[in-house]
Amino acid sequence: MEDRVELIRANMAKAQAQIEAACSRVNRPVNGVRLVVVTKSQPIETVRAAVRAGATLLGENYPEESLAKIEDLRGEAVEWHMIGHLQSRKAKIVTDHFAMLQSLDSLSLAEKLERRLAETGKKLPVLLEVNVSGEESKFGLPCWDADNQAVFFLTVEDILRLPHLEMRGLMTMPPLDEDPEHVRPFFRRVKQLQMKLQDRYPQCRWDELSMGTSMDYAVAVEEGATLVRLGTAIVGPRIYKTP
Numbered sequence: 482m483e484d485r486v487e488l489i490r491a492n493m494a495k496a497q498a499q500i501e502a503a504c505s506r507v508n509r510p511v512n513g514v515r516l517v518v519v520t521k522s523q524p525i526e527t528v529r530a531a532v533r534a535g536a537t538l539l540g541e542n543y544p545e546e547s548l549a550k551i552e553d554l555r556g557e558a559v560e561w562h563m564i565g566h567l568q569s570r571k572a573k574i575v576t577d578h579f580a581m582l583q584s585l586d587s588l589s590l591a592e593k594l595e596r597r598l599a600e601t602g603k604k605l606p607v608l609l610e611v612n613v614s615g616e617e618s619k620f621g622l623p624c625w626d627a628d629n630q631a632v633f634f635l636t637v638e639d640i641l642r643l644p645h646l647e648m649r650g651l652m653t654m655p656p657l658d659e660d661p662e663h664v665r666p667f668f669r670r671v672k673q674l675q676m677k678l679q680d681r682y683p684q685c686r687w688d689e690l691s692m693g694t695s696m697d698y699a700v701a702v703e704e705g706a707t708l709v710r711l712g713t714a715i716v717g718p719r720i721y722k723t724p
Contacts, residue, residue: 490534492715503702514702519712522719525553532557540564540710544574551578566620569593583652583691586610586620591640598645608652608691613670619654650689651675661697668692668704
């Protein structure tokens with residue numbers, strides 16, 4: 482266990498150094514970027530080690546899988562973010578147990594969350610997941626050209642009318658590419674979209690940009706990311722269950 486803790490701590494230090502270097506290159510304050518340690522498909526022992534190593538913000542993709550981890554670490558100073566696609570029927574898990582939903586990708590899901598939150602009187606910070614690449618395999622509200630951006634803004638207005646959802650910004654998953662420079666334009670599009678939203682809807686907070694993973698987070702930080710989601714670079718490869 483101690484070896485695992487030290488390895489994760491060292492990986493977090495390396496990532497933080499890369500984040501600081503990226504901030505320095507573009508004259509950004511380093512305290513404007515937070516590290517989300519992604520623990521999806523990781524055993525509870527690894528999640529415990531990450532927390533002991535200093536991780537305070539954990540990202541999960543699968544609601545049911547996350548419940549045992551959340552219960553095990555109850556009482557720890559940990560903030561849980563749902564970063565994966567969320568099915569409406571699993572909305573209750575997120576409203577009951579998560580501090581933020583980073584992957585709000587439809588009006589129907591927003592309305593389901595709103596109904597659940599209205600019952601409990603809680604509010605939930607959310608990020609809109611946006612698809613700026615046009616990839617059909619990606620989730621997210623389409624907004625890669627002028628036509629679907631027009632529809633996107635109408636959807637945003639409908640979501641902003643839901644009083645129990647607290648809008649905080651945007652999240653995206655760019656195309657997979659071994660060269661981070663190839664995905665820089667997509668991060669830049671999200672930053673530009675954030676600026677448009679700030680102008681159109683100044684009553685809301687649009688300050689968070691969740692973008693960048695283990696392959697490309699330094700470039701994402703250079704383009705304005707405030708949340709970077711790192712899994713493999715921090716806790717190692719995912720552990721998949723065999724049938």
